[in-house]
Amino acid sequence: MEKQIIAFIESLKGDKRLSSLDEASTKQAIIIKMLSLLGWDIFNVDEVKPDLVVKSYMVDYALRKNKFNTVFIGVNKAGEELRKDQKEILASAISEGVKLVLVTNGFQWWFYLSFQEGVAEQRKVCAVDLHRQKPEEAASRLISLLEKGNVTSGNALKKAETMQEARQTRAVDRYLSEAWQGLMKRPPDVLVKLINEAFEKLSGYPAEGKVIKKYLGLWARGEACEEIIELKEPVAKAPASYEGRKIQSFNFKSHSHSVDSWDRFLTRLCGLLASEFSEDLEKLLWHSVDGKFIFRDNPEELRLPLNIDGTNIFVETALNPDDTVKVARSVLKLFGYEGSELDIALTK
Known part of the structure; x- marks a missing residue:
């Protein structure tokens, strides 16, 4: 068979006429002949089923075992460039439970695992090119993935899965280090924040974000990290209770805001959120804290309502300081912030 x-x-490589074949002639002159050499009975539709319609898509050939489809084949005319996007035939394969897919123009043979995650290019197992590869190498690949005995025994699928794992391993070896280096040179804010939080738990002090970025850049380049982390003032731990305490200011998203009362603290914080989430602000009306609705668009439904600046929503201010802080942290969580992102400064 191999010879x-x-x-x-x-013979294909030396026949210049083949480049002018249309799709039907490509099937007859190349694909059918190759399948026959690979051991398939091309005259038995229970083995080689042509023009199989799957929903609205036509699969050129389905290789079958006991009348069950095992491989889908899509054919382009000889010399026509194969598209990287093969979502139609891959989707058809998935709908029929077919795991191995081949797309070919007679000279290029692209094999895919349909159930792999990602776009078509990520699901490609290997590419056989009859023009560029040695005939012995190309024949070996075609036999391992398409020969009848290998397909019906499941060995072809196992071989394809092994190839895919090896391909992914090579990609990790080649690109992961490069990707990590790039990430360290330009670390995203969320990474800097996570590192700073861990650093603060260990030291009791937060660090400047720019210093963390500089440190990561030095580390990525393999340079000595002898920079001394520039520390901010220690952040005071939140008291067990705010009862009887007077608020001076609060810090949110690295900005400090002076306020003269707990009521003003709550409306000011909500006003900041309102300017950022104006389209989602109405969900405040359905947000409750300890089973109570704190925000209403009708002030008469509240005992001591105060208007949130720039909105038609009112907030209940008949709250003690501890409940006020609880509401504030609950609202932050509602809009995707952590309660730790709010710092409150009290008068001494």
């Missing part, structure tokens, strides 16, 4: 396939590949 016959090698001889056939050599």
